[in-house]
Amino acid sequence: MNNFNNLVDMDDYTVPQWNEIIALAEKIKAAPEDYADKCRGKIMATLFYEPSTRTQMSFQAAMIRLGGNIIGFDNPSNSSVAKGENLKDTIKIVSTYSDILVMRHTQEGSAKAAALVADCHVINAGDGGHLHPTQTLTDLLTLKLELGRLDNLTVCLCGDLKYGRTVHSLVKALSCYPNNRFVLVSTPDLALPSYIKDVIRAHGADFTEVNTLDEAIREPDMLYMTRIQRERFSSEADYERLKDVYCLTKAKMQYAKKDMIVMHPLPRVNEIEVAVDDDPRAAYFRQANNGMYVRMALILYTMTREPKIKPLLLGEIHPTVACTNPKCVTQTEKYLPHSFINRGDILVCEYCDERILL
Numbered sequence: 001m002n003n004f005n006n007l008v009d010m011d012d013y014t015v016p017q018w019n020e021i022i023a024l025a026e027k028i029k030a031a032p033e034d035y036a037d038k039c040r041g042k043i044m045a046t047l048f049y050e051p052s053t054r055t056q057m058s059f060q061a062a063m064i065r066l067g068g069n070i071i072g073f074d075n076p077s078n079s080s081v082a083k084g085e086n087l088k089d090t091i092k093i094v095s096t097y098s099d100i101l102v103m104r105h106t107q108e109g110s111a112k113a114a115a116l117v118a119d120c121h122v123i124n125a126g127d128g129g130h131l132h133p134t135q136t137l138t139d140l141l142t143l144k145l146e147l148g149r150l151d152n153l154t155v156c157l158c159g160d161l162k163y164g165r166t167v168h169s170l171v172k173a174l175s176c177y178p179n180n181r182f183v184l185v186s187t188p189d190l191a192l193p194s195y196i197k198d199v200i201r202a203h204g205a206d207f208t209e210v211n212t213l214d215e216a217i218r219e220p221d222m223l224y225m226t227r228i229q230r231e232r233f234s235s236e237a238d239y240e241r242l243k244d245v246y247c248l249t250k251a252k253m254q255y256a257k258k259d260m261i262v263m264h265p266l267p268r269v270n271e272i273e274v275a276v277d278d279d280p281r282a283a284y285f286r287q288a289n290n291g292m293y294v295r296m297a298l299i300l301y302t303m304t305r306e307p308k309i310k311p312l313l314l315g316e317i318h319p320t321v322a323c324t325n326p327k328c329v330t331q332t333e334k335y336l337p338h339s340f341i342n343r344g345d346i347l348v349c350e351y352c353d354e355r356i357l358l
């Protein structure tokens, strides 16, 4: 049983709760000074096992702007991780030093693994190529501020839809609002994982898949460009083959709607020409700034909401079944219970969502 307000996946909160956090972020953005003391005396730990600029610094700036303090590392080789400490021990200890723990990790399902042992609230700041819910809150706030709504949208997502964790969390979230449809632009190798497509279908939302940006550019209200995730490829040759496959240029922007917005979680590599930055429809720098306000709202919400006691693992424990995803946290954190949701002919890993055929 867990008694904390964790955000491991967007579905840890309900849609009305997402809306509440977004509304709070709008209020904070309008008058940040009114919130300058809200977390006085509180400590947030940021444990970043993977590189980050925006997520880490916006979380830290958010806590400082709320009057709180921060501890943590941004390079695990400077911590006891370098001496071979497992995730459990690091989290167990750091969570007793802090009130809220924000973690980014290379392994899929690591945030759930951390929440299982933590003695404070845990926020997932990205677990490998799996999920990134706080980027999604940033993206929802940006849509709300730029387009005024989270429903009735045609959203085009372009690039690395396979490994792009921001895409996974965003598609899952936008599927929950009425009448959103998705145009998925990727090569077949970089297509959206089928479990995310199933989430779209389960909400009765519509999606189409195309190979080129040219086929999609005229339609969307929002175009979400993403970087090809070099660090997630098993072969450098595959990355080299795919790295420049999509590029949004000024020339392509001529065909887009006049009120379309371009979003990108950043960092950008080559997928948006720098000349696009001057187009008023380029919303990605505003989006990155929104990330700080939404994280202020999330921290405040997490710290002030009465936690609901609930189990973190809902499935069946199968000690003899191993998850087949080589990037799953259960591969290295051997003490974790092998927990799966039973869907008849498949078992779904509760950490990383990998499907195992029985």
Ligand code: NCD
Residues within 6 Å of the ligand: 054, 055, 126, 132, 135, 165, 166, 226, 227, 265, 266, 267
């Ligand atoms: C993204 C991430 O880390 O997943 N960046 C971010 O958090 N804003 C996107 C990326 O790295 O491509």
